[in-house]
Amino acid sequence: MRLIARLLPTISAAVMSTTSNKRSLPTTMSAATTFIEKINTEYEQLHRSFEMQFWGTKMALGGEEYSVPELTRTKAEMEAFLASKEKLDEARAYLASAEIDADERKTLKMFERTFGCYIMESADALKLREECMATEGTLEDKRNKMSLGATIGGSFVELSSVGLRSKMRVDADEATRKACFDGLRTIGDFVTTNGFVELVKARNAMAKSLGYVDYYDYKVTQAEGFGKAALFEILDTLEQGTRPLMVAARERLAKEKGAEALEPWNSGYMMAGTITQKLDPYFPFEKAIEQWGRSFAALGISYEGASMSLDLLDRKGKYSNGFCHWPQPAWLRADGSWQPTVTHFTSLADPSAVGSGHTALTTLMHEAGHAAHFANIRQRSPLFSQERAPTSVAYAELQSMFLDALVGDAAWRCRYGLSREGEALPFALHEEDVRAKHPYEVLTLRGMIAVPYFEKALYEMAEEDLSAASVKALADKIEMEIQGGLGGRPLLSVPHLLSDEASCYYHGYVLAEMAVHQSRAFFMARDGFIVDNPKVGPTMTEAYWRPGNSEPFLDLVEQLTGKPLSGDAWVAMLQQDVEELLAEEKVAYEGAVQAKAKAAASGSKLSASKIDLDMRIKIVDGDAVIADTEAEGGDFLATCAKFEQFVQQRFPRGAA
Numbered sequence: 001m002r003l004i005a006r007l008l009p010t011i012s013a014a015v016m017s018t019t020s021n022k023r024s025l026p027t028t029m030s031a032a033t034t035f036i037e038k039i040n041t042e043y044e045q046l047h048r049s050f051e052m053q054f055w056g057t058k059m060a061l062g063g064e065e066y067s068v069p070e071l072t073r074t075k076a077e078m079e080a081f082l083a084s085k086e087k088l089d090e091a092r093a094y095l096a097s098a099e100i101d102a103d104e105r106k107t108l109k110m111f112e113r114t115f116g117c118y119i120m121e122s123a124d125a126l127k128l129r130e131e132c133m134a135t136e137g138t139l140e141d142k143r144n145k146m147s148l149g150a151t152i153g154g155s156f157v158e159l160s161s162v163g164l165r166s167k168m169r170v171d172a173d174e175a176t177r178k179a180c181f182d183g184l185r186t187i188g189d190f191v192t193t194n195g196f197v198e199l200v201k202a203r204n205a206m207a208k209s210l211g212y213v214d215y216y217d218y219k220v221t222q223a224e225g226f227g228k229a230a231l232f233e234i235l236d237t238l239e240q241g242t243r244p245l246m247v248a249a250r251e252r253l254a255k256e257k258g259a260e261a262l263e264p265w266n267s268g269y270m271m272a273g274t275i276t277q278k279l280d281p282y283f284p285f286e287k288a289i290e291q292w293g294r295s296f297a298a299l300g301i302s303y304e305g306a307s308m309s310l311d312l313l314d315r316k317g318k319y320s321n322g323f324c325h326w327p328q329p330a331w332l333r334a335d336g337s338w339q340p341t342v343t344h345f346t347s348l349a350d351p352s353a354v355g356s357g358h359t360a361l362t363t364l365m366h367e368a369g370h371a372a373h374f375a376n377i378r379q380r381s382p383l384f385s386q387e388r389a390p391t392s393v394a395y396a397e398l399q400s401m402f403l404d405a406l407v408g409d410a411a412w413r414c415r416y417g418l419s420r421e422g423e424a425l426p427f428a429l430h431e432e433d434v435r436a437k438h439p440y441e442v443l444t445l446r447g448m449i450a451v452p453y454f455e456k457a458l459y460e461m462a463e464e465d466l467s468a469a470s471v472k473a474l475a476d477k478i479e480m481e482i483q484g485g486l487g488g489r490p491l492l493s494v495p496h497l498l499s500d501e502a503s504c505y506y507h508g509y510v511l512a513e514m515a516v517h518q519s520r521a522f523f524m525a526r527d528g529f530i531v532d533n534p535k536v537g538p539t540m541t542e543a544y545w546r547p548g549n550s551e552p553f554l555d556l557v558e559q560l561t562g563k564p565l566s567g568d569a570w571v572a573m574l575q576q577d578v579e580e581l582l583a584e585e586k587v588a589y590e591g592a593v594q595a596k597a598k599a600a601a602s603g604s605k606l607s608a609s610k611i612d613l614d615m616r617i618k619i620v621d622g623d624a625v626i627a628d629t630e631a632e633g634g635d636f637l638a639t640c641a642k643f644e645q646f647v648q649q650r651f652p653r654g655a656a
């Protein structure tokens with residue numbers, strides 16, 4: 001996640017001026033109303049300044065206004081605002097007064113919760129927190145400078161953890177793969193002797209001084225609004241439900257590919273076949289934006305007047321991590337006028353690489369899913385629709401993961417998985433993909449849940465037992481227990497463990513994935529289909545998106561699906577026999593073939609040639625604008641055509 005940037009469209013300038021007219025009548029406003037309005041507009045401005053700096057510096061834009069000192073300054077200003085004890089006290093005072101209405105109460109409660117996430121109301125804890133930050137800073141700095149790589153053919157090759165993992169997945173030489181694995185394991189040796197053990201102790205001391213069971217309990221309560229015990233009650237359903245499947249998948253892997261396939265450096269390589277190559281022609285990179293727009297429009301998704309800038313291509317000087325952010329959060333202003341979002345989204349696509357089209361499309365569906373969610377939050381403060389705490393990671397990821405999952409559906413592939421010649425991805429190829437992946441999908445799940453189970457056990461260790469050796473032994477033990485053997489991605493190489501922001505939060509992805517399957521099961525039971533179902537967008541909007549962070553994630557899932565969140569739907573999907581799954585997928589695929597034929601016969605050209613997402617889209621490459629719906633009279637498809645042309649010119653096909 002991580003959301004970014006803004007263009008200041010004329011509409012918000014107009015909105016601003018009406019708001020200031022209203023504000024010239026202070027006698028009609030209560031003190032609480034004035035306070036709320038002041039917090040809202042101040043926060044909005046600080047948030048925008050920081051996020052614009054974030055975008056400008058990360059994208060290496062030319063404007064003089066973007067600089068690292070300005071980025072640091074605006075960040076500090078925003079954080080100081082959020083950590084203001086005075087504002088918290090004032091919000092509480094208004095909450096205690098009788099003169100506020102229900103809307104104001106809701107907003108003030110949100111202020112209280114938000115400020116509470118950034119203020120530490122205990123001097124002891126504050127001191128311990130500073131200690132944690134110092135230890136973490138030194139550790140991260142050392143880790144960034146750590147010499148990492150693999151000894152291949154007798155000489156040391158420097159490789160990042162990402163580089164090591166991808167080499168391990170594709171290199172045909174087992175000795176090289178083993179060397180990469182050994183390289184990944186050195187991260188654990190390094191961090192446990194360079195401050196991680198001390199960090200775990202300091203984090204626990206801080207959390208305990210605030211009255212929490214331990215650091216994990218503190219983190220999950222802050223982020224999700226429920227404690228560690230409740231979290232693991234949910235995760236246990238998944239762990240127990242999928243344990244037999246994990247055992248069976250490992251047995252199958254050994255039977256199919258030989259016992260050596262179970263070695264952590266071999267599993268990934270041996271499971272990956274030639275499928276990426278075969279799927280590639282059906283996901284042309286230059287068509288990704290169009291197919292995303294078409295399928296979201298068919299789901300009935302609207303962006304409520306938002307603007308989105310997309311900077312998709314890799315280029316020199318650009319930040320090396322894809323992200324999405326919102327310099328302008330959506331909210332209802334005091335005068336009732338609507339402020340749409342402004343989204344910036346970046347990826348590092350290389351259209352000439354095999355598989356880049358599929359990656360670009362999946363990323364686009366994911367990030368545009370985040371954008372659809374944040375564009376539709378409709379509350380009376382930008383603090384309901386900003387992406388930081390107390391916005392739950394699980395809540396945000398549910399939306400984007402639900403939408404990117406569609407790319408794997410047979411019906412979606414029939415409608416939108418089209419080659420440059422317009423041929424739909426054949427069912428036989430989809431079948432090959434399902435047969436290769438389905439029996440092993442449980443191993444991905446086990447790799448995911450190993451992280452929270454490890455962090456739980458780590459922060460539960462008695463202080464006197466914590467040492468480099470015991471932490472490493474614990475990581476191996478959890479891998480054996482949860483994954484059935486040592487993992488191809490050693491737990492201690494997971495970067496989330498180190499930083500305060502990302503530690504003890506991996507469960508967010510797990511909860512989101514559980515909710516994706518539970519929501520999919522709900523739509524299948526209610527409507528019988530998801531792809532191109534025009535009721536999906538409106539249902540998601542009303543049930544999940546409108547409330548923003550005003551309601552707990554677990555409540556939202558239960559309200560929509562009618563059941564408390566559990567691993568059942570995900571487990572059921574994994575348990576499904578591959579033949580049965582393929583039979584269902586075949587029916588869905590045939591249905592899509594017929595729907596396509598029907599649309600063609602009825603000449604519904606109009607709907608096919610006009611895509612309306614109620615959004616301005618600007619496709620950029622750094623400072624250069626490639627295409628802009630505004631320059632195309634609002635025509636989405638004409639904008640896509642321009643992008644297509646640009647890609648074709650810059651990356652002529654056939655030129656290897």
Ligand SMILES: [Zn+2]
Pocket residue numbers: 001366370396397400
């Ligand atoms: Zn995401």
